[in-house]
Amino acid sequence: MQIIFDKINYVYSSGTAFERHAIKDINLTIHKGEFVGLIGHTGSGKSTLIQHMNGLIKATSGHIYFNGLDIYDQDYKLRELRSKVGLVFQYPEHQLFETSVFKDVNYGPKNLGLDKLEAEVRTYEALKMVGIGEELWDASPFELSGGQKRRVAIAGILAMKPEVLILDEPTAGLDPRGRDDILEQISVLHKESGMTIILVTHSMEDVANYVDRILVMNQGSLVMDEPTKTVFSRYKELEQMHLAAPQVTYIMNALKQEGFHVATDITTVNEAKLEILKELKK
Amino acid sequence: MIRDITIGQYYPANSVIHRLDPRLKLVGTFLFIISLFTFNTFYGYIAVTLFLVSVIKVSKVPFRFIARGLKAVVVILLFTVTFNLFLTPGDPIFKLGFLKITREGLRFAAFMGIRLMFLILGSSLMTFTTTPNQLTDGLEKLLWPLRHIKVPVHEIAMMMSIALRFIPILLEETDKIMKAQMARGADFESGGILKRAKSLIPLLVPLFVSAFRRANDLAMAMEARCYRGGEGRTKMKPLRYHGRDYVAYLILLLYIAILITVRILEGLL
Ligand SMILES: Nc1ncnc2c1ncn2[C@@H]1O[C@H](COP(=O)(O)OP(=O)(O)OP(=O)(O)O)[C@@H](O)[C@H]1O
Ligand SMILES: [Mg+2]
Numbered sequence: 052m053q054i055i056f057d058k059i060n061y062v063y064s065s066g067t068a069f070e071r072h073a074i075k076d077i078n079l080t081i082h083k084g085e086f087v088g089l090i091g092h093t094g095s096g097k098s099t100l101i102q103h104m105n106g107l108i109k110a111t112s113g114h115i116y117f118n119g120l121d122i123y124d125q126d127y128k129l130r131e132l133r134s135k136v137g138l139v140f141q142y143p144e145h146q147l148f149e150t151s152v153f154k155d156v157n158y159g160p161k162n163l164g165l166d167k168l169e170a171e172v173r174t175y176e177a178l179k180m181v182g183i184g185e186e187l188w189d190a191s192p193f194e195l196s197g198g199q200k201r202r203v204a205i206a207g208i209l210a211m212k213p214e215v216l217i218l219d220e221p222t223a224g225l226d227p228r229g230r231d232d233i234l235e236q237i238s239v240l241h242k243e244s245g246m247t248i249i250l251v252t253h254s255m256e257d258v259a260n261y262v263d264r265i266l267v268m269n270q271g272s273l274v275m276d277e278p279t280k281t282v283f284s285r286y287k288e289l290e291q292m293h294l295a296a297p298q299v300t301y302i303m304n305a306l307k308q309e310g311f312h313v314a315t316d317i318t319t320v321n322e323a324k325l326e327i328l329k330e331l332k333k
Numbered sequence: 334m335i336r337d338i339t340i341g342q343y344y345p346a347n348s349v350i351h352r353l354d355p356r357l358k359l360v361g362t363f364l365f366i367i368s369l370f371t372f373n374t375f376y377g378y379i380a381v382t383l384f385l386v387s388v389i390k391v392s393k394v395p396f397r398f399i400a401r402g403l404k405a406v407v408v409i410l411l412f413t414v415t416f417n418l419f420l421t422p423g424d425p426i427f428k429l430g431f432l433k434i435t436r437e438g439l440r441f442a443a444f445m446g447i448r449l450m451f452l453i454l455g456s457s458l459m460t461f462t463t464t465p466n467q468l469t470d471g472l473e474k475l476l477w478p479l480r481h482i483k484v485p486v487h488e489i490a491m492m493m494s495i496a497l498r499f500i501p502i503l504l505e506e507t508d509k510i511m512k513a514q515m516a517r518g519a520d521f522e523s524g525g526i527l528k529r530a531k532s533l534i535p536l537l538v539p540l541f542v543s544a545f546r547r548a549n550d551l552a553m554a555m556e557a558r559c560y561r562g563g564e565g566r567t568k569m570k571p572l573r574y575h576g577r578d579y580v581a582y583l584i585l586l587l588y589i590a591i592l593i594t595v596r597i598l599e600g601l602l
Contacts, residue, residue: 067398068344107512130518138516146513148538158535162518193542207517 054081059113088258091268105136137213143204147192177210198229259318344461350392355471402457417442465497487563
């Protein structure tokens with residue numbers, strides 16, 4: 052058990068006219084090596100929730116345990132936590148600042164206090180991992196395309212070799228190709244290094260394709276925490292929260308209603324293909 | 334964290350003060366500040382205090398919220414009061430080594446402290462009850478006659494409203510970038526001056542880039558909607574005085590009249 056949330060509440064601008072109870076009584080356990088999806092309508096509190104995981108915001112009430120230690124303890128080292136829980140923000144390309152791509156990615160490992168060589172090796176690996184070719188390493192990060200900037204920013208976190216990687220809508224505003232590339236690389240990372248991954252997204256297809264378990268937020272509360280298939284089988288409830296199941300799930304349901312004997316708990320196109328072929332061969 | 338700065342912030346509430354015309358509130362605040370400096374006698378300040386307290390009550394802005402604005406200037410306040418207390422020459426009433434407090438010093442320090450406090454309270458009450466848009470509208474209308482002497486009134490008002498609009502946006506942006514860099518192990522708090530100044534680079538560069546990007550977007554959006562300055566431009570909600578505004582002007586006059594009467598009576602005594 053890597054991360055445990057115990058009755059976490061968070062109130063923005065507490066005590067003013069703009070007070071907002073963004074997170075309500077969240078209980079949650081994330082295990083080592085999981086690939087978890089976090090979905091919810093705009094403003095449901097996803098970004099607020101994940102910022103608790105590396106101690107960037109401190110809960111108004113409740114406790115968080117990381118690897119068994121209470122992160123709100125007096126002598127807990129929050130900076131160390133931040134090197135173990137890597138958080139890639141929404142639109143991370145807005146945080147680039149260095150004169151070259153390499154230097155920018157190198158910023159994180161340098162802050163960890165590693166020796167120069169080790170930091171550079173990690174930078175090198177991270178850039179390779181996200182598929183940024185060597186010809187771009189000396190370019191200014193501001194000259195890159197949107198998708199390339201996004202990769203550089205993600206590399207900036209990967210270079211710190213976190214145990215847990217949290218991504219807040221890493222594919223927002225990218226073209227379908229760029230989206231698949233990034234998610235594919237994250238998935239490979241998960242399989243090869245066993246890194247725990249939490250993916251925040253608005254795309255049901257993305258979660259269906261990659262994650263094992265889904266957390267659903269609605270108006271600040273955690274309303275579902277179940278395996279992917281179970282969550283999408285409750286798509287009627289999801290719709291009431293302005294969410295939906297993947298489109299193939301709807302197609303399978305429609306086929307079933309037309310009298311085909313197909314399973315309806317299908318969430319990816321590939322599964323759907325196999326299921327339909329099976330039915331046709333009968 | 335950064336968002337707790339309240340100076341110049343609007344506090345939404347449903348009160349008469351909120352609904353008053355911004356021109357009136359600008360004039361009123363101006364008169365109030367002048368009255369603070371001209372009627373600095375004991376009875377004068379009683380009247381000023383009564384006035385301020387009743388306006389705050391009517392505005393429905395909680396007092397602790399307004400008082401938060403004072404926290405930002407507490408250092409200046411203490412400084413002024415201490416200096417006035419110890420450095421005013423006159424009739425000594427207390428002595429400790431080279432420090433001495435005089436009767437005049439005590440009086441002066443008290444007035445100075447109260448005056449500064451009222452100044453902050455009064456002007457923040459205006460910004461608490463008036464949205465930035467209303468404020469610039471009011472200012473534009475008040476200064477409108479100045480265009481005859483070639484003052485670019487509309488442009489000034491437009492710049493002011495854009496600047497005001499950008500403050501919360503930039504604060505939010507700073508907050509976000511700060512968090513993003515902290516997630517990459519940035520440390521903004523420890524170290525000497527040089528190290529701290531250097532640690533600000535990862536914050537300032539993205540902040541400037543984003544400010545320029547936003548400014549560019551805004552200029553583009555304004556052009557796309559055919560903005561071409563104030564010439565012939567009309568307003569969706571033109572400022573118009575209502576009955577309550579005339580009543581408020583009367584109350585302001587009354588306030589000044591009372592202060593003048595108090596002053597004259599004090600002179601006679
Ligand atoms: N810095 C802030 N100050 C005040 N309120 C905030 C702040 N950030 C978020 N909120 C409020 O908290 C609530 C949750 O916001 P949050 O950003 O966590 O939502 P989200 O689920 O990430 O939404 P999105 O999908 O649009 O990114 C929203 O109602 C938002 O208005
Ligand atoms: Mg968000």
